Amino acid sequence: MPCILLIAGSARGGAFSVRLRDAARREVAATGATAETLDLRDLAMPLYDGDLEARGGVPSGARVLRDALAAADGLLFVTPEYNGFPTPLALNAFDWLSRVPAEGDAPGGLSATANKPVALLASSPGLLGGLRAMTLMRQFLGGNFQMLVLPQQLAVSKANDAFDDAGVLKDPRQQQTVADMARRLVALATAR
Ligand SMILES: Cc1cc2nc3c(=O)[nH]c(=O)nc-3n(C[C@H](O)[C@H](O)[C@H](O)COP(=O)(O)O)c2cc1C
Numbered sequence: 001m002p003c004i005l006l007i008a009g010s011a012r013g014g015a016f017s018v019r020l021r022d023a024a025r026r027e028v029a030a031t032g033a034t035a036e037t038l039d040l041r042d043l044a045m046p047l048y049d050g051d052l053e054a055r056g057g058v059p060s061g062a063r064v065l066r067d068a069l070a071a072a073d074g075l076l077f078v079t080p081e082y083n084g085f086p087t088p089l090a091l092n093a094f095d096w097l098s099r100v101p102a103e104g105d106a107p108g109g110l111s112a113t114a115n116k117p118v119a120l121l122a123s124s125p126g127l128l129g130g131l132r133a134m135t136l137m138r139q140f141l142g143g144n145f146q147m148l149v150l151p152q153q154l155a156v157s158k159a160n161d162a163f164d165d166a167g168v169l170k171d172p173r174q175q176q177t178v179a180d181m182a183r184r185l186v187a188l189a190t191a192r
Contacts, residue, residue, distance in 0.1 A: 011041030129155030
């Protein structure tokens, strides 16, 4: 069975995107696939700065992200929305990733994502549920990072009231969509 990496674009304690990531993780695991999560805060990456890179190369967190993506057969990414955009935390992590060179058997950052499937979800307390940020992540990951973005997607609006105490989406149609997307992602990751 394939390995699916799940990442949320927020480091905040109690983040809605982390709750949605965990709801998706359970659905991925239910398919029998391996579900791995990665917390972007743990990568402790500084804001990208070409002078920093020239002095010290890429930070170790960028290699951790590269290795996690290289080991995965697919990615599920949950984006929050800041001013209509994905979070700087997520964009910065992928900017550093794109600067990781190939090293021995380990691929360069861009090769670690190329031709791998990615499922996109979004969440926000607002009415659009992070839809605008998700559209940009589709372009970002599908374009520069050459990922195969699933056509299905889900934006969970009013995310502050969307989950029950067990972390399950209260709207059964939304929970079903997450389950369907998990199955489609695992099927694509298996077919690679
Ligand atoms: C700087 C900033 C900008 C924001 N802009 C938006 C926005 O454009 N659209 C939206 O729906 N919510 C916006 N929000 C509210 C976030 O959706 C909310 O803080 C959410 O909880 C963040 O995601 P998280 O729960 O996964 O950390 C913004 C929040 C911050 C801090």
